[in-house]
Amino acid sequence: MRKSLCFLLLFLSVFLFAAEPVFYDAQLYLEGMAFEDAPPFSRLPAVAEDLLRKPVWNLSRNSAGVAAHFITDATEIHIQWEVLNNFHMVHMAGTGIRGLDLYVKEGKQWFHLGTGKPYQAGNKRRLIKNLTAEPREYLLYCPLYDGLKSLYIGINPEAEITEIKRSEKPLVFYGTSITQGGCVSRPGMAYPAIIGRNLERETINLGFSGNGHMDPEIINYICQIDAACYIFDCFPNMDLEMIKDRTERELKKLLEAHPKTPVLLTPNIMEEDGWFDPEIYNACMAENAEVAAIYERLKKDYKNLHMIPFKQIRHVAVEGTVDGIHLTDLGSMRMAEVMGKWIKRCF
Amino acid sequence: MRKSLCFLLLFLSVFLFAAEPVFYDAQLYLEGMAFEDAPPFSRLPAVAEDLLRKPVWNLSRNSAGVAAHFITDATEIHIQWEVLNNFHMVHMAGTGIRGLDLYVKEGKQWFHLGTGKPYQAGNKRRLIKNLTAEPREYLLYCPLYDGLKSLYIGINPEAEITEIKRSEKPLVFYGTSITQGGCVSRPGMAYPAIIGRNLERETINLGFSGNGHMDPEIINYICQIDAACYIFDCFPNMDLEMIKDRTERELKKLLEAHPKTPVLLTPNIMEEDGWFDPEIYNACMAENAEVAAIYERLKKDYKNLHMIPFKQIRHVAVEGTVDGIHLTDLGSMRMAEVMGKWIKRCF
Known part of the structure; x- marks a missing residue:
């Protein structure tokens, strides 16, 4: 009797501990x-x-x-x-x-x-x-x-x-709240994460909500990363003056530090009310025109610089945001599709 | 001086009140x-x-x-x-x-x-x-x-x-938390709302989170609504016994009350972990088999009954949920696409 009780206790303890x-x-x-x-x-x-x-x-x-x-x-x-x-x-x-x-x-x-x-x-x-x-x-x-x-x-x-250690270099994303993942439903739906899965690459997310200002100190840190591609999606956080003041200078640092690594620029997506409010539309397009002009100047000297044309991302935000600008899972998936194609093309 | 002050005040007040x-x-x-x-x-x-x-x-x-x-x-x-x-x-x-x-x-x-x-x-x-x-x-x-x-x-x-008064009858959706809009980012992204915009119809959302149980009292209320189409997406809230016990009886009430109005059944979507956890997969498929059997029996007598085949919605939840079951804007948009096509086909 005592023996069988011992067996029972042993059995139960194995069973219980096994479940932990x-x-x-x-x-x-x-x-x-x-x-x-x-x-x-x-x-x-x-x-x-x-x-x-x-x-x-x-x-x-x-x-x-x-x-x-x-x-x-x-x-x-x-x-x-x-x-x-x-x-x-x-x-x-x-x-x-x-x-x-x-x-x-x-x-x-x-x-x-x-x-x-x-x-x-x-x-x-x-x-x-x-x-x-x-x-x-x-x-x-x-x-x-x-x-x-x-x-x-x-x-x-x-x-x-x-x-798991990856053998290939990571993709580095520098940007805004949207890059950081605002406002997807769960972390795996941030567009850098989707692109990472689709292209089987490690991704470094350097999205800083409201603060994608091309700070020189941040660009210096990005220069330290040995990447497969650098993706810039910071312009929604920069006004026209800041774009004029910083973009060319900061991009040059990176392009010269990594002359063989593709650098991909993403223009502003259009805020959803921008299709109805000319003030928002014009501000967005003026910034995108400035970014495009900087791209045209730089690409003469830096063959590793690329830019997604605005017309290819103009659909991304349409019904794809929670508040007109921050991408939901729907908008994030669209952004990942367009950007992923461009990253593959840059390699 | 006093006169010009008066004019100034009048001008300012018109300007200020106009802005309100x-x-x-x-x-x-x-x-x-x-x-x-x-x-x-x-x-x-x-x-x-x-x-x-x-x-x-x-x-x-x-x-x-x-x-x-x-x-x-x-x-x-x-x-x-x-x-x-x-x-x-x-x-x-x-x-x-x-x-x-x-x-x-x-x-x-x-x-x-x-x-x-x-x-x-x-x-x-x-x-x-x-x-x-x-x-x-x-x-x-x-x-x-x-x-x-x-x-x-x-x-x-x-x-x-x-x-704006619509001339056409509304679409009535009866269902679960998902029908109610869980877990989209904003109210316009609930799938009944998307379908309403796409088909230019008023929609009645009778999704009751966790409580899409085909309660007889609710079906009686649905019978009172003069609709263009009744869409049922309640099965994720019903276990197999409840489906067996209530579905045929409650659907018959509606089908007989509105013999010329299409009634569209939606099977369970598969929870995302169901593709890896056989317990979840089997429970879902057993319920869907029961729903399909009820549909096959009823459609002999009721030509206004329709059902979306499971294979047409099996992709809806894949990466389209926040927690494995509740649709994000991405999943909701997919559901609206499939269901919208079926509703149009039913008319």
């Missing part, structure tokens, strides 16, 4: 961070804090574009994370601002598998269960408009998890 | 409400409160599908609104839950023109300025997951505003 996932620090598997001496899950090196404007530094702590990239044969995947600011916005879902987003690769296609909903600053959640125990490639995208104190990936104890 | 918009009660211009004796901006008659399950009644106070439909030659449009619950969800933007959404028709196409961001329970906001003073047709969509205490439309004093 084992958690691994996601920092072992990260990509999308260009600088080794950056704070955890952050986008610029710690020393940049003293060099940059305060809002740019603060935004660099948002984990946009940072993702855990790994292989596991797990049958279930859990996550546990704590955000830095518990930030909220009225025109973007919490899942996009401070949630996690899991994708899995099956054959040659990436599939959205689960979303970590951020009910409070610290959250724990199972994202998927009942998987067959085969090794699969995953991307777990970090919050777009918040930072992370910690992130752990939990798998069933029998499973293994391994980092 | 005149506000009109949006209740003068509403569509999307099938029942005249409903509470303000609500979807079911006041007497239904005693007949319905409490959650269904509460959800009927959400203004999903309610829209002001008007013509104005305004050069600027303002709105002022107060919501009922100031409701928040972590996986849907506040603009979709409790915001307002303005569309304008130009030629034959509808354009998104402006979004009312709900920073608190009561909000006032200019949505568009600098319009040419021509009469245009507008739709101002009300919150999807909150109700309204009040809504006023402000236009420049010289402008006029007139209600």
